[in-house]
Amino acid sequence: MNNFLARIMESVDLILSMRFADIVDVLIVAVVVYAVVSFIRKTNATRFAQGILLLLVALWLSSIAQLTVTTFLLRQVFEIGVLAVVILFQPEIRRALERVGSYRVFSLFGRSVGGPALDKAIMQTVTACEDMSRSRTGALIVFERSNHLNETMVSGTPVDAQVTSELLKNIFFNKAPLHDGAVIIRDGRLAAAGCVLPLSESSNLSKDLGMRHRAGIGMSERSDAVVVIVSEETGAISVAQDGLLKRHLTADTFESLLRQELLPQESENGGWLSRLKRAKGNSDEK
Secondary structure, eight states, rough: HHHHHHHOOOOHHHHHHOOOOOOOOHHHHHHHHHHHHHHHHTTTTTHHHHHHHHHHHHHHHHHHHHHHHHHHHHHHHHHHHHHHHHTTTTTHHHHHHHHHBOOOGGGGOOOOOTTHHHHHHHHHHHHHHHHHHHOOOOOOEEEEOOOOHHHHHSSEEEEEEEOOHHHHHHHSSSTTTTTTSSSETTTTEEEEEEOOOOOOOOSSTTOOOOOHHHHHHHHHHHOEEEEEOOOEEEEEEEETTTTTTEOOHHHHHHHHHEEEEEEEEOOSSSTHHHHHHHHHHHHOOO
C-alpha cells in the first residue's frame, strides 16, 4: 500500500514539475503518432506496419538475450526498411506534403465559415445536381476548403462568378466547351471551370468507376476539398472526401453532407426543410 501511495506521489510531483515546453513536446509527439496511425489506416500499410512491429520486437528480444550477430543484422534490416518505406509509399508521402504545403495559414486558428455566399452556393449546387442527375449530365464540382487549389485552377479557365444552378448546368452541358473539366468553387464563388484534376492512383477502386469519379477521388486524396460527382451513365450523385467516395446519395442526404462539411458551425436542421422555409420567405417578400 505504501509503495502504491509513493508511486502516486511521484506521479503527482512529476506532473507538477512539468514545464510548458514539456507539454508542447508531448502534444507534438501525440500529433505525430496520430498522423502515422491515420496514414496507416487510410493506406494499404497495415500489414507493412505489422511487419515493422514484429521486427522491432525481435530486435528488442535479441538485444536482451545479447545475441550480437542477430541484433546487428536486425538493425541493418531496420535501417534499410526506413528507406523502403519512403520508396514504397512515395505517392502517399508526396500527397501528404502537398496538402501541408497548400494549407491556409488562417485555418490554423479555426475553420472559417463562408457565410451567405457559400450557403447560397450549396443550395444552387444541390438544385443543379438534381436537374443534371435527372438528365444524366456528367458533372464534377470541387469545393475548396483549407488547401489552396491554385495549381489546379491554372489548368482551367478563370470565371469568378456567382454560383447559380443555371450557370452550372450550362457549363456541364455536353456540347459546352468546358463540360469535360471540373468547376472549382472558392469562398462561395465559382472561381474556375474546365479544370483538369489528378486521377486517383489507388488500386482498390471499383472497376465500374469512370474517369470522372477517379478524378474526383484523386482530388480528394491530394487536398481536403469536397468533390461532387454526377454520373453521366447512371445520374447518381456522389461525394468524394479524403479519398473516400460516398455514392448514390439522395438529394436530402447530399445537401446535408455539403452543409455538414462546408458549414460546420451551422445547425444540422438544414436540408429540404430549410430550403423550403427560405423559398417561402423569399416569395413572401416579393
